[in-house]
Amino acid sequence: xxxxxxxxxxxxxxxxxxxxxxxxxxxxxxxxxxxxxxxxxxxxxxxxxxxxxxxxxxxxxxxxxxxxxxxxxxxxxxxxxxxxxxxxxxxxxxxxxxxxxxxxxxxxxxxxxxxxxxxxxxxxxxxxxxxxxxxxxxxxxxxxxxxxxxxxxxxxxxxxxxxxxxxxxxxxxxx
Amino acid sequence: xxxxxxxxxxxxxxxxxxxxxxxxxxxxxxxxxxxxxxxxxxxxxxxxxxxxxxxxxxxxxxxxxxxxxxxxxxxxxxxxxxxxxxxxxxxxxxxxxxxxxxxxxxxxxxxxxxxxxxxxxxxxxxxxxxxxxxxxx
Numbered sequence: 001x002x003x004x005x006x007x008x009x010x011x012x013x014x015x016x017x018x019x020x021x022x023x024x025x026x027x028x029x030x031x032x033x034x035x036x037x038x039x040x041x042x043x044x045x046x047x048x049x050x051x052x053x054x055x056x057x058x059x060x061x062x063x064x065x066x067x068x069x070x071x072x073x074x075x076x077x078x079x080x081x082x083x084x085x086x087x088x089x090x091x092x093x094x095x096x097x098x099x100x101x102x103x104x105x106x107x108x109x110x111x112x113x114x115x116x117x118x119x120x121x122x123x124x125x126x127x128x129x130x131x132x133x134x135x136x137x138x139x140x141x142x143x144x145x146x147x148x149x150x151x152x153x154x155x156x157x158x159x160x161x162x163x164x165x166x167x168x169x170x171x172x173x174x175x
Numbered sequence: 176x177x178x179x180x181x182x183x184x185x186x187x188x189x190x191x192x193x194x195x196x197x198x199x200x201x202x203x204x205x206x207x208x209x210x211x212x213x214x215x216x217x218x219x220x221x222x223x224x225x226x227x228x229x230x231x232x233x234x235x236x237x238x239x240x241x242x243x244x245x246x247x248x249x250x251x252x253x254x255x256x257x258x259x260x261x262x263x264x265x266x267x268x269x270x271x272x273x274x275x276x277x278x279x280x281x282x283x284x285x286x287x288x289x290x291x292x293x294x295x296x297x298x299x300x301x302x303x304x305x306x307x308x309x310x311x312x
Contacts, residue, residue, distance in 0.1 A: 015212055022216045029223050037240045037252035038230045041260050045223070048268045053219065060275040061212055064282040068210040069289045078207035086199040090192055098187025100236035102250070107235060111253045119243065127241040127254040128261070136258060143262045150269035157276040164283065 015066055019057040026050035040128045190231050197224035209290040211278045215271060222267050229256045 026049030033042035097104035114131060122130040132140055201224060204217025233253035241254035282288050285296055 015210070018213055018216055022219055025220060026223060029227060032227060033230055036230045036234045037238055038233070038257045038260070039240045039242075041226070041230060041257050041264070044261055044264050045226070048264055049219070049223065053268055053271050056272055056275050057212065057216070060278055063279050064212065064288050065210075068208070068213055069291070075203075075207040078203055081206065082199045082203045085202065086195055089195045089198070093188055093191040093195070096188065096191060096232075098183070099190040099231060100234050101187070102235045102238075104232070106232055106255070107253050111255055114254065115241075115251065125243040127243070127251070128257045131254055131258045132261060139258075139262055143265055146266050147269045150273045153273050154276040157273075157280050 015061045015068060016058075018068075019054060019061060022057070023050045023054040026053070040126070191228060194224050194228040194231065197227070200224075211281065211288045211290065212275075215274050215278070218274070219267070219271060222263075226260045226263065229260050232256055 026045060030042045030046040030050065033039075033045060114127060114135070118124065118127050118130045122134050124130045124133075198221055201217045201219070201221030204220065205214050208214060208217065233256035235250055235252050238250040238252040241251040241257070278288055281293070285293050287293060287296075
């Protein structure tokens with residue numbers, strides 16, 4: 001189902017449809033995260049991916065254009081590049097452990113440490129919260145800094161939109 | 176290479192391969208489409224499929240979400256990828272917002288959000304500048 005949605009994103013040329021499909025894609029992936037036991041990730045994805053980013057994209061297409069132009073050059077070269085990249089990635093997965101295996105390196109390295117220390121040191125039942133807020137607190141601080149910087153960037157880029165439009169209009173009237 | 180045709184191996188890795196197919200679909204949109212909004216959507220698809228790959232690595236068959244239930248025999252899935260991806264989702268929306276703001280600004284300046292048209296306008300501007308410089312000399 002996810003693959004079908006992704007492929008239709010490639011085909012559809014009406015931007016409104018594309019944005020809606022990307023919302024559907026996010027929601028489906030949130031469902032997938034629930035089935036992979038990642039409930040925290042799932043509700044973040046549902047809120048942020050399917051909610052906020054859809055709203056932002058709708059705002060952008062309202063300010064710009066609604067339809068996409070037909071691509072002028074053929075898409076054979078990108079297709080070749082993408083196929084090669086995909087083949088290399090698939091080759092990379094050949095060394096990976098089977099899906100859902102409990103003895104994979106990822107589960108035997110530092111994860112048991114977190115499981116044994118969280119109840120003693122943090123005493124929060126949700127381990128994801130404990131790691132995010134405490135063990136990797138600096139990461140979260142850095143993330144906040146990134147969001148803050150991006151917010152400033154967005155405000156600087158689109159502030160004064162109405163003012164500039166008005167000035168352009170008066171220029172045209174003068175000329 | 177004989178393990179490539181092992182049914183267990185194929186079933187065990189099919190999840191990763193689906194993720195890679197999705198990733199490549201996103202990359203294809205980014206590379207081949209000229210519309211800037213569609214490029215951002217493609218980037219989002221790419222990003223979400225990378226998340227899926229990471230989360231699928233943390234899954235243990237028969238495991239449950241990493242929240243303590245009080246049962247000492249309980250098997251939990253690995254919480255570390257979840258933490259990383261939570262951070263990545265939020266950073267991803269920040270970059271998406273910045274990209275969309277850039278698109279709005281580009282449209283204001285060039286009156287188009289198609290890559291080809293922007294390229295034409297740029298070339299025309301460059302030629303005009305060259306001509307002006309030639310006239311001065």
